[in-house]
Ligand SMILES: Nc1ncnc2c1ncn2[C@@H]1O[C@H](COP(=O)(O)OP(=O)(O)OP(=O)(O)O)[C@@H](O)[C@H]1O
């Protein structure tokens with residue numbers, strides 16, 4: 001990249017004073033334009049460089065941004081995604097860049113990606129930059145590591161602590177300062193003292209490597225013919241170094257991972273980088289081990305549970321090209337890859353890919369955009385693709401690579417219905433007699449059984465027997481959920497918690513509160529009564545002990561140390577439990593019938609995935625589904641094991657009803673602490689929507705979740721044809737809208753996934 005400094009007239013410096021160099025810097029803030037800064041004498045900066053600049057009384061990180069010709073920017077639309085060039089100011093009045101980080105600059109493709117997302121999601125580009133430049137990760141940049149080594153000089157003052165350090169360093173090797181202190185069991189100040197006295201000398205240590213290089217030929221597996229075919233197509237595409245999108249469509253347990261690893265190997269051979277996105281990377285440690293078996297080392301891991309220091313190192317390694325494979329959560333999409341050749345989106349249907357606050361982006365869709373900008377191969381991977389992806393594959397926009405059989409040779413289990421109207425459990429219980437019999441048989445035969453219920457806690461609702469009062473959250477429109485292990489009532493929206501009261505808060509009747517409905521804790525209680533000999537384990541995201549504990553429990557299940565697992569959706573995602581022989585879905589109907597356009601899709605995906613955890617190794621698996629509506633088309637498709645029937649029907653419904661992907665939506669959520677003000681603002685927005693026959697604006701209506709964290713919520717929905725530029729429409733709309741003052745906030749959600 002050309003340095004901006006080089007653009008300044010280089011000749012005749014003797015006749016004129018050198019012009020003050022000024023550059024545009026985009027700051028990670030919600031502002032529409034870049035700011036101008038002076039480049040101090042002796043500093044070289046180029047577009048894409050990450051710099052520290054003063055802002056008001058503090059300093060902030062920023063990125064030197066391309067300066068666009070004024071003609072390129074429509075000044076009539078101040079919120080346009082491309083940051084407007086900073087307004088011309090007298091250079092003498094400008095503040096100077098403080099320093100430039102010693103890290104590879106964001107390249108032109110990354111800059112284009114940031115601007116693309118800003119434009120599409122109708123967000124100020126600085127907010128998207130913020131996703132790429134999270135302060136702490138990039139700020140850890142280039143802190144030198146200092147090591148110490150013994151000299152020949154011995155200090156006059158000799159204390160016990162000093163002797164310990166000298167003894168520890170006797171071998172003559174260099175150690176980091178902190179390590180030396182730790183090894184000797186003394187405080188770092190002792191080491192400092194010895195440096196001052198000349199007994200130790202300091203050396204600058206080379207930076208720790210961000211990741212060991214994976215070896216593409218470490219252990220090449222034998223692939224089934226279908227795997228080999230899919231792998232060959234992906235490898236050829238990586239070789240071609242052009243944008244090409246694929247759907248790796250393989251049944252659960254078909255070995256999609258092994259197939260796409262071959263494409264990763266190819267990218268490594270070519271010296272290009274790979275990004276593997278996963279919805280629950282923190283909990284899929286088994287995946288990292290599998291990667292290590294294939295490539296000799298684990299990939300660089302990127303998610304919120306990775307330490308800031310480590311993330312800083314990966315950030316730099318990705319930018320320099322030293323890190324070649326990253327496996328990460330959706331935020332890894334914003335890493336500044338030097339040369340990205342391959343993106344894999346595992347479990348692409350997962351709703352965790354949608355970010356629901358700040359910048360509302362869908363990481364799967366944006367990954368396709370990034371691949372296009374990078375000239376990379378992208379593969380979306382799933383046994384139950386999203387409707388959007390399935391439609392793209394049917395239309396030939398994505399190339400489908402099918403893996404129709406399980407690697408182990410077993411069949412994907414069909415779901416056998418248990419009709420709760422005819423063969424349900426007795427009142428107050430949740431496991432139907434037939435399901436209990438099957439569990440008993442499974443456990444006696446040495447297999448594992450999984451009970452699936454997507455409800456955390458003990459009971460989803462607490463009710464007063466005397467007056468009928470239901471306990472709800474004071475600041476959300478949701479019921480408080482009893483958590484018996486913690487002896488609390490909790491709000492799953494905002495985290496509010498209170499002890500379980502002894503009397504009804506409404507009528508004060510003592511001992512009148514009763515739990516209604518089941519959560520996993522209550523199911524655990526019932527299973528423990530039914531199977532007193534079995535080893536039981538509840539698994540849900542709120543398990544005490546956090547991620548570490550969850551990882552340990554998942555490993556215990558893999559190792560066969562548990563007979564019956566009672567879990568939420570956390571256990572449904574991508575896990576490979578070799579001993580799991582059967583699955584029982586306690587309430588298959590939970591997700592249906594909320595009027596949510598995606599309810600059928602979500603239910604199908606979730607239940608098909610849960611069933612897909614069973615029978616992945618030697619023994620055939622079985623799966624049961626307790627339902628009050630066995631005749632529902634989703635249940636019918638699950639029971640018949642007829643995936644295509646589900647997709648055919650669902651796609652037809654979406655087309656008929658003008659729902660995505662056959663139409664485009666943008667949701668506007670207006671919220672505020674005052675209900676009337678929020679509603680009034682939502683109405684004012686509706687009234688000023690630009691009139692066109694291309695867009696229909698629906699609402700405002702109170703959101704189904706009308707109150708969250710004390711904020712009242714109203715929703716507007718704009719709908720248009722597929723080909724219409726909805727982002728531009730919304731941008732123009734917002735530019736002419738009244739300002740949202742006070743506590744009011746407007747959230748813009750293009751392609752909404754959630755309708756609550
Ligand atoms: N070629 C192969 N050689 C050896 N083992 C394989 C091979 N392919 C797949 N396996 C094994 O088969 C099992 C299932 O594979 P995998 O977990 O990749 O399936 P999947 O298609 O990702 O399923 P899901 O969609 O349910 O996550 C794993 O234990 C995997 O290690």
Ligand SMILES: [Zn+2]
Pocket residue numbers: 473474475476491492493494495496709
């Ligand atoms: Zn709440």
